[in-house]
Amino acid sequence: MAETYSTVQGDTWDYIAFKVYGSEEYTTLLMQSNYAYLDILVFSAGTILNTPDLPEEETEELPPWRESVEEEDDLDPYDDYDEEV
DSSP states (O other): OOSEEEOOTTOBHHHHHHHHHSSGGGHHHHHHTTGGGTTOSBOOTTOEEEOOOOOOOOOSOOOHHHHHHHHHHTOOTTTTOOTTO
């Protein structure tokens, strides 16, 4: 991924985040990495912005010792309940 982005006339923070990262949800990351330009809402051409790599995403996988606990939590204590008593 590019480490910088050169703005085009009319670019906005969210549009740049979409073009660079594929989603507007990274607008905050982009803005935090370019503090000096926070007063700009619509960019003119040629402003060079830093575009850091995205942070590592946390995986949904649990460590083995947690998986067994999660499975035990799903057990229903009344599964063996016999209604014909």
